[in-house]
Amino acid sequence: xxxxxxxxxxxxxxxxxxxxxxxxxxxLRVVAxxxxxxxLTEAVGGDLVEVDALTRGTQNFHEAEVRPSMMxxxxxxxxxxxNGVELDAWADVAVLGANNPNIVRGAAGRIEISRxxxxxxxxxxxxxxxxxxxxPLGNPHFSLDPGLAPIITQNxxxxxxxxxxxxxxxxxxxxxxxLERLDREMARWNKIMEPVRGAKVIAYHPDVIYFLTRFGLxxxxxxxxxxxxxxxxxxxVQIIRLIKAEGVKVIxxxxxxxxxxxxxxxxxxxxxxxxxxSAVGAVKGADNxxxxxxxxxxxxxxALK
Amino acid sequence: xRARALVVLVCFVGLLAPPATxxxxxxxxxxxEQLRKQLESVTExxxxxxxxxxxxxxxxxxxxxxxxxxxxxxxxxxxxxxARPRQPFSLYAQRGAGQLLFDIGVxxxxxxxxxxxxxxxxxxxxxxxxxxxxxxxxxxxSLFGQIDPYAYAEVRIEAGEDQRGADTxxxxxxxxVTLLTLPYGTQAKFGQVRNRFGYSNVIHExxxxxxxxxxxxxxxxxxxxxxxxxxxxxIVPDLPFYLEGLAGVFNGDNETxxxxxxxxxxxxxxxxxxxxxxxxxxxxxxGMSVASGETTEKQRDTLLGWEGRYKYRPxxxxxxxxxxxxxxxxxxxxxxxxxDTDGDGLTDLIRKRERDRFGWYAGAEVQPFRRWAAGVRxxxxxxxxxxxxxxxxxxxxxxxxxxxxxxxxxxxxxxxxHRETPDLNDGSAKRVDEILFQGTFILGAHPAHPF
Numbered sequence: 001x002x003x004x005x006x007x008x009x010x011x012x013x014x015x016x017x018x019x020x021x022x023x024x025x026x027x028l029r030v031v032a033x034x035x036x037x038x039x040l041t042e043a044v045g046g047d048l049v050e051v052d053a054l055t056r057g058t059q060n061f062h063e064a065e066v067r068p069s070m071m072x073x074x075x076x077x078x079x080x081x082x083n084g085v086e087l088d089a090w091a092d093v094a095v096l097g098a099n100n101p102n103i104v105r106g107a108a109g110r111i112e113i114s115r116x117x118x119x120x121x122x123x124x125x126x127x128x129x130x131x132x133x134x135x136p137l138g139n140p141h142f143s144l145d146p147g148l149a150p151i152i153t154q155n156x157x158x159x160x161x162x163x164x165x166x167x168x169x170x171x172x173x174x175x176x177x178x179l180e181r182l183d184r185e186m187a188r189w190n191k192i193m194e195p196v197r198g199a200k201v202i203a204y205h206p207d208v209i210y211f212l213t214r215f216g217l218x219x220x221x222x223x224x225x226x227x228x229x230x231x232x233x234x235x236x237v238q239i240i241r242l243i244k245a246e247g248v249k250v251i252x253x254x255x256x257x258x259x260x261x262x263x264x265x266x267x268x269x270x271x272x273x274x275x276x277x278s279a280v281g282a283v284k285g286a287d288n289x290x291x292x293x294x295x296x297x298x299x300x301x302x303a304l305k
Numbered sequence: 306x307r308a309r310a311l312v313v314l315v316c317f318v319g320l321l322a323p324p325a326t327x328x329x330x331x332x333x334x335x336x337x338e339q340l341r342k343q344l345e346s347v348t349e350x351x352x353x354x355x356x357x358x359x360x361x362x363x364x365x366x367x368x369x370x371x372x373x374x375x376x377x378x379x380x381x382x383x384x385x386x387x388a389r390p391r392q393p394f395s396l397y398a399q400r401g402a403g404q405l406l407f408d409i410g411v412x413x414x415x416x417x418x419x420x421x422x423x424x425x426x427x428x429x430x431x432x433x434x435x436x437x438x439x440x441x442x443x444x445x446x447s448l449f450g451q452i453d454p455y456a457y458a459e460v461r462i463e464a465g466e467d468q469r470g471a472d473t474x475x476x477x478x479x480x481x482v483t484l485l486t487l488p489y490g491t492q493a494k495f496g497q498v499r500n501r502f503g504y505s506n507v508i509h510e511x512x513x514x515x516x517x518x519x520x521x522x523x524x525x526x527x528x529x530x531x532x533x534x535x536x537x538x539x540i541v542p543d544l545p546f547y548l549e550g551l552a553g554v555f556n557g558d559n560e561t562x563x564x565x566x567x568x569x570x571x572x573x574x575x576x577x578x579x580x581x582x583x584x585x586x587x588x589x590x591x592g593m594s595v596a597s598g599e600t601t602e603k604q605r606d607t608l609l610g611w612e613g614r615y616k617y618r619p620x621x622x623x624x625x626x627x628x629x630x631x632x633x634x635x636x637x638x639x640x641x642x643x644x645d646t647d648g649d650g651l652t653d654l655i656r657k658r659e660r661d662r663f664g665w666y667a668g669a670e671v672q673p674f675r676r677w678a679a680g681v682r683x684x685x686x687x688x689x690x691x692x693x694x695x696x697x698x699x700x701x702x703x704x705x706x707x708x709x710x711x712x713x714x715x716x717x718x719x720x721x722x723h724r725e726t727p728d729l730n731d732g733s734a735k736r737v738d739e740i741l742f743q744g745t746f747i748l749g750a751h752p753a754h755p756f
Binding site: 092099 | 454490492546582590622707754755
């Protein structure tokens with residue numbers, strides 16, 4: 001008689017031990033294509049989500065290689081959060097290899113965060129590849145513009161609430177708390193950037209225009225000849241002339257681009273080149289959305305003094 | 306009359322005005338000069354701004370909090386409509402009018418080769434029958450996209466010059482539908498496909514990491530590789546590591562390896578593929594494949610394949626520094642052999658024989674710069690049904706002016722004990738030296754390349 005009780009007791013204890021696991025299993029498994037969206041989803045989702053990213057901040061998101069490890073992450077995902085506007089079009093190939101109906105195009109778990117964003121650099125003339133790797137829908141690098149965080153996070157909340165309607169209130173509350181914090185930081189960042197407002201900068205790749213416009217800085221040129229096309233010597237000569245003529249002090253370089261080349265141009269023209277946080281995790285200390293913007297604001301304000 | 310009065314008035318005012326000193330005149334001159342410079346600067350700036358193709362629209366005011374700062378909806382779409390949970394077909398509505406519901410791409414692959422005249426005569430080059438020629442090997446029109454929420458389709462139509470000077474033929478390279486929403490981590494694909502047998506068989510000519518398909522694949526699966534009509538099902542089980550299993554049933558139309566071409570005795574295929582990431586910089590993909598069907602002689606042919614691909618990509622690099630690829634195929638083939646038992650030169654009986662043949666290749670590529678890569682591939686292969694073997698060494702160099710345009714140049718040295726079809730050249734073309742060149746372009750959409 002004692003033995004069955006022992007068995008039942010053991011089973012109950014085992015179930016009790018497994019309970020936290022069951023709780024963990026309730027979390028939505030979310031995969032974001034880029035780390036900026038991972039960070040924003042973590043801020044909005046809080047304890048309700050487990051978030052992973054398909055790429056790292058040090059990568060060029062245009063040319064991410066589709067690895068089976070991406071498919072493994074996507075295989076178990078309840079939701080895939082993508083930037084859209086052709087930045088992460090490679091996600092389609094990864095999804096195709098993941099055999100997960102939750103995240104195929106048109107499924108509730110496919111969340112595109114570009115909805116409602118007023119895109120910059122939308123070509124107003126006919127475009128073709130002679131203009132480089134142009135994006136006919138507009139510049140897709142908007143995720144690190146803090147002014148667009150309300151729209152992005154709203155899209156994330158809407159997407160996650162589709163999967164888990166009961167959690168909408170918590171998601172909204174998390175979003176509000178995050179945006180309030182971001183608002184406070186924004187006031188501080190605006191103050192830091194005030195003295196350098198109107199300053200001119202050069203970017204290596206045109207992926208910082210939203211951030212610059214937000215803080216009143218002007219991008220007068222790019223080191224790339226055309227988007228995605230490495231600079232020719234003639235283009236570099238023109239850029240050096242432009243830097244001198246416009247009094248540009250800073251060249252912003254992505255961690256995946258050629259810093260040495262940018263430094264040579266900067267040295268020739270009397271400017272300074274440095275690696276900025278082109279994404280969350282792109283540089284040390286830019287581990288989340290707010291710290292990435294903090295890094296860029298501080299570094300730019302310092303360099304433009 | 307009015308003009309004359311105005312002139313008189315100006316003269317009168319001029320006479321009344323006190324005479325300007327020389328200092329004031331100098332200051333005025335300086336001011337004018339300064340204004341002229343400012344005007345030139347503004348004109349120059351205006352000229353530059355006008356030369357920019359895409360005007361930049363300023364984003365909304367920097368207010369992170371507050372009401373959700375939604376941009377104005379597209380014309381004809383209300384905010385309530387936007388807020389509604391997304392329906393399957395609304396995906397494309399956001400892209401605006403005139404947007405196609407699928408992607409279109411064109412790729413062009415032109416190759417050429419130079420070799421010895423005896424090789425040309427014997428048609429013993431890499432592109433048999435096209436020696437010492439430059440020709441369009443594959444110009445491909447790709448159409449791909451989602452059919453509905455449940456399926457994805459891909460159609461590839463290709464044109465190429467198959468024979469010397471012949472008209473360019475157009476054919477269906479691939480047309481398949483993939484069912485995406487099946488349960489238990491499964492997907493099904495049906496239609497005409499390039500079979501997922503090994504690493505390189507599934508890759509189209511223009512996407513190959515070399516100019517030519519490796520010898521072992523051409524010997525065991527034909528010049529175009531294994532391309533079949535049928536169904537394949539994949540499963541990716543929910544495991545802590547990546548494992549993809551595949552099983553397929555096809556007609557068996559490939560005449561080099563099979564050729565029975567009937568579903569009564571179909572071609573069965575299978576594959577297991579796994580992937581290991583050794584840190585952020587190193588990654589390995591390993592796989593094993595099988596294909597078993599009947600030949601035109603109604604004899605069983607089973608191919609076993611092994612594949613491996615390793616990439617080393619230093620942190621922050623846009624491309625791998627080192628890529629190593631290798632594949633091997635073991636063929637277990639039953640053939641019918643005519644036997645002359647009494648030596649009178651006539652066939653007395655036909656016996657079944659087992660032909661076990663093997664072939665492999667291994668290649669390494671180094672890409673120290675974004676636009677340049679160099680590599681070498683070594684091939685060793687027996688022939689599946691006839692005696693003899695061949696080996697090749699092929700160093701090559703690749704240059705990408707952009708990601709949409711690529712040029713390759715290679716030297717290939719081949720050494721054979723026999724030709725696969727020795728009667729064609731009386732044993733000639735056993736030693737072949739070739740210069741191969743390739744120009745490839747991509748126009749429009751092209752899906753991302755997997756690992």
